[in-house]
Amino acid sequence: MESLLEVKIGCLFALLAITLTCGLIPICFKWFQIAEATGRHRRVLSLLGCISAGVFLGAGFMHMTAEALEGIESEIQKFEVQDRN
Template identity: 75%
Template sequence: MEVLLGVKIGCLLALLALTLGCGLTPIYVKWFQMDAATGHHHRILSLLGCCSAGVFLGAGLMHMTAEALEGIESEVQKFLVQYRKWGKLVCS
């Protein structure tokens, strides 16, 4: 049990170091600075920015979709109970 705990803590620290290293690298590398970018280089950096924004937007929408589906399910159940209670729905 103690060996497994040590492995888990080691993996956690390695993941933290890797995330910090990869996340902070663009700050110190001149190639990633937008001020120095021109032409094709600027287009690549813009594309990378758009991809990262898409990742965050997609994650946010997926998170909201789960909650929205849960709310929709409860509303459908309420509608079905009301529909059964009052009979057929009359559409005009």
């Protein structure tokens, strides 16, 4: 059982390291710096920023929707019980 816990903790740290590495890669390249961008290059960077913001917003709304649906179902069941009485 302890080996399973060690594997889970190892995977957690590996996922953290991979996420940080991939997230910080654009800092190393001049192409990704908005100050150096002009014209079409600036539009591409802006589009990439909009797409990433949309991914974060979509994930957040999807998470909130699942919790809201659980709350709505319990409230509907309460009202159905009250209507029967």
